[in-house]
Amino acid sequence: MLLINNPPITPRENYIRAAKHRNPLWLPMKSDSVNFAPRIYPDNVARAFVVDGMPYDGPVGGADIFGVQWKYIDIAGGSMVEPGRPFLKEVSEWREKVCFPELDRWDWEKSAEENREFLNTDKLVTAWIFNGLFERLISFVDFEAAAVALIDEEQQDDVKALFQELADFYKRLIDKFVEYYHVDAIFFHDDWGSQRAPFFSLDICREMIVPYMKQIVEHCHKKNLIFDFHSCGKNEALVPAMLECGMDIWGGQPMNDKRMLVEAYGDQILIGIHCPYNQAVPAPENDEELYRQVEGFLAPYAENIKEKPFFLMDLKPDNRVREAFYKCSMKLLQK
Template sequence: MGKFMETAAHRDYSKWWQKEGTWPAMFQMAKPPITGRPYSVKENYIRCVKGEEPYWMPAYFTESNIIWPDAMEEHPVPEEDGYDWWGVNWQMVDSVGGMITKPGTRTISDFANWKEELEWPDLSLVDFKADGAKIQQNLDPDRVHIYECVEGLFERLHEMIPFDESLVAFYEEPELLAEFFEKMADYKIESCSKIFEYYGRVDGVLYHDDWGTQRSGFFSNEMFDEQIMPETSRFLKFVKDQGKFIELHSCGKNIQYVPEMIEMGIDMWNPQLFINEPDLLHSKYGKQMTFAFPLTIEHGWGEEEIRKATRDFVDHFGENGRVMAFIMTDMSDPKQGEIAHDELYNYSLEYYNKLYGRK
């Protein structure tokens, strides 16, 4: 057992590890209850994810609880400069508010040697039970519960060796790469099984795997179909077979892979903001997949401007019942968010009552 896995095996997960103000800590905090709704917030969210005639347009993130385990050490714990249980060296970049692998990080000498050199986490040594009991304390039973499954199959590959070497492996070691993805999918299945067993009700999984740049995907569709899709599909099928819905977080301009996303059973994609054309996604795929699009409230807007922008958003994207509003406001003015959330709920409730012939 490697030293990083040994640390995880002896960590006391009954205590809270993340530092106040970090993304994991914010995900783990209890959210105020949502009151005054005639139907379950959870059930309405799931209706939208699955395209089953929601009662109102959900406010993305606001109406869900994120399950972010301390005991799944895909990042350093706490999330600051340090190592995960794979031995990957991470560093916090304050300007973007997130972690990246430290330049030059290498956990194996060469991809061709991964079978001999890579130490796989032994999940049987980790106290998921204590962590699960702790995390459940802050989960709102009326919200949907979503497991944040970070570091997907491709991401984990390029975190272990330099990014360019990861791409070279697609060309020079396709059979060895297929074996790597197979074993990584096995690991993802095992880790999700632990979450489903110890963290209470889990309604969905938010799977992270970045597949593109600001201009296009990393791979041709043929390469994606042949090398990314098979084991990703097998992992996602396991999740769906457990009765969970699947959201995808995949940064990059990845519109080209939407047909593959749909084929793999992904219910919802949260496309990277401002580079994936919402109108194109909505018009071409809006009946087959749910999307979370930004509803941007500009600095200095007053109440009427905020309410009008919110109504316009619902009118524009509401027709299929498969869009959530990711409300983005001036963080220095909390009142903006209150107004936008109020208008989104009340106007979209009326909108969907008319659309679906409800009284």
């Protein structure tokens, strides 16, 4: 039997330990968690990402919770709002045109029953929330207008008022995930950058986004939830803002300097490191060589790994790879 299939503590407990910097026994892997994106939340259907207890073969795309229409793009494997036809012509229109859904009218009890077995796991259950603050603003007014609104003094108050309403709504939604599904973490989506740089400066992020995102994070912590931030782009310059919000985890994409991030911030936030093996780079077939390579991969982090652990964005490697990372990281963390 593989040791990783019979660990001394559950993957859930180990993941939580790592996120809270409380002596994990091994470096958690993304496969130690369960993604949960139930169909009851219309954004999951609109964004073409339903992951719950029953096979989903229904339509994808369509209206999100605010009636914004999303179109599924086959080549991208996801959905986008059709540009050039914004839901709002100006941000100030949100008070008249944006109608927040009444969550109590959704059949949460039925959804909870349908997902009971799916959520019966010893892994970290992570509920996805699509379309965070900036992403939601983009969906309302298109990207260019959203970016301008963050820095336009005449629009900033309207943006802040919208973000406050969104923060309050997301807190109510999180309450439902806790009450009916007993999730362990919230995986909150808000892309902040492109492949080369953030969409906005750290100062703008601190003024326009941090106060509202911080409320969401603090609400998660009051509910004893881990806050896992999904934010695509080269956003390493915005990590101080993530810390000010109190975020627990940020995976991040490979264009970010992960070694620098772990060294600079690894004692405050759990950073995701991409596994060296994937479809393009298979793991060596020889076990001795596999362990040699895994030890070499971990070596640059070894000196401070207890104070600055990270998690492995393992892209579903096979059991041999998982076992190698489990054993090698446990050896370093138990020294």
